[in-house]
Amino acid sequence: MKIVVLLGSPRKKDGYQVCTIIEEKMKTRGTVSFEYINISKLNIEACRGCELCLTKGDALCPIKDDLITLRMKLQDADGIIFNSPVYACHITGSLKKVIDRLSYLFHRPELVGKPTLTVVTTAGGGLKETSKYLKMTAVGWGCNLIGEIKVISTFFFENRWVKGYFSSKYVGKMTKYIHQKADAFFDAAQTKKLPIPTLYDVYMFNALKSKTYISEADYDYWKNKGWLDTKYYYKTSLGPVKQLAGGLMNWMIKMALSKIEKKELGI
Numbered sequence: 001m002k003i004v005v006l007l008g009s010p011r012k013k014d015g016y017q018v019c020t021i022i023e024e025k026m027k028t029r030g031t032v033s034f035e036y037i038n039i040s041k042l043n044i045e046a047c048r049g050c051e052l053c054l055t056k057g058d059a060l061c062p063i064k065d066d067l068i069t070l071r072m073k074l075q076d077a078d079g080i081i082f083n084s085p086v087y088a089c090h091i092t093g094s095l096k097k098v099i100d101r102l103s104y105l106f107h108r109p110e111l112v113g114k115p116t117l118t119v120v121t122t123a124g125g126g127l128k129e130t131s132k133y134l135k136m137t138a139v140g141w142g143c144n145l146i147g148e149i150k151v152i153s154t155f156f157f158e159n160r161w162v163k164g165y166f167s168s169k170y171v172g173k174m175t176k177y178i179h180q181k182a183d184a185f186f187d188a189a190q191t192k193k194l195p196i197p198t199l200y201d202v203y204m205f206n207a208l209k210s211k212t213y214i215s216e217a218d219y220d221y222w223k224n225k226g227w228l229d230t231k232y233y234y235k236t237s238l239g240p241v242k243q244l245a246g247g248l249m250n251w252m253i254k255m256a257l258s259k260i261e262k263k264e265l266g267i
């Protein structure tokens with residue numbers, strides 16, 4: 001089993017250590033290899049904003065750099081871990097650069113069902129916002145989000161500040177939680193079982209589908225995948241609430257688009 005870790009930090013410290021706890025736990029279950037990719041060490045240019053990937057297709061991206069191999073590694077992996085420390089209340093710039101460059105994955109998801117964990121570390125603040133963004137990215141790319149691990153480094157790692165906020169109680173609880181998520185991640189990567197989507201997954205599926213109304217490249221992709229008329233990426237049992245929410249969302253998007261169209265045409 002191959003796990004790819006996207007390390008958003010330029011240093012191999014807090015987030016890396018949390019990921020090694022996941023790695024060690026998973027290795028008690030079976031053969032697992034971890035590849036840690038330090039994004040800041042890769043040659044990845046910032047997006048130039050031409051929008052060709054969105055409108056015509058990602059093959060037309062004018063930048064040819066390490067993103068090409070990174071994308072192949074993500075496709076190839078049995079599981080992905082997105083890691084970032086909180087920097088100025090958000091993910092790091094280097095990770096954002098990668099996500100920007102892969103913006104077309106929010107339009108044409110190619111990692112559907114890929115088991116994923118997010119790992120965020122912080123000195124204290126920004127945990128919720130940063131983790132929420134990584135969750136949105138993972139689900140937007142079609143991944144199977146197994147869990148969000150949010151660690152306050154000042155409580156988790158010893159001797160962090162002069163006074164020390166280290167709490168063995170917090171470490172115990174957090175380690176237990178990390179182990180639980182590592183087990184669930186292992187199971188998902190091993191069985192490749194596609195999960196029953198959450199309401200958020202269904203919401204995201206319909207939100208992304210709406211882009212097929214405005215982009216030919218997206219329309220063709222979704223058509224080829226057979227997703228245009230389905231309720232989700234794959235056959236699954238959606239309860240009545242999720243079906244209703246999905247249908248309602250689709251209807252609302254279509255109504256909003258038709259309103260804009262009428263306004264633009266002056267009718």
Ligand SMILES: Cc1cc2nc3c(=O)[nH]c(=O)nc-3n(C[C@H](O)[C@H](O)[C@H](O)COP(=O)(O)O)c2cc1C
Pocket residue numbers: 009010011012013014015016084085086087088089090121122123124125126153
């Ligand atoms: C440039 C920079 C900005 C940071 N911004 C924040 C912040 O906004 N809020 C916060 O609580 N911690 C902030 N931190 C602290 C880190 O999030 C924290 O030390 C984290 O555990 C580092 O993880 P790492 O060792 O994996 O890089 C910042 C650290 C750096 C270097």
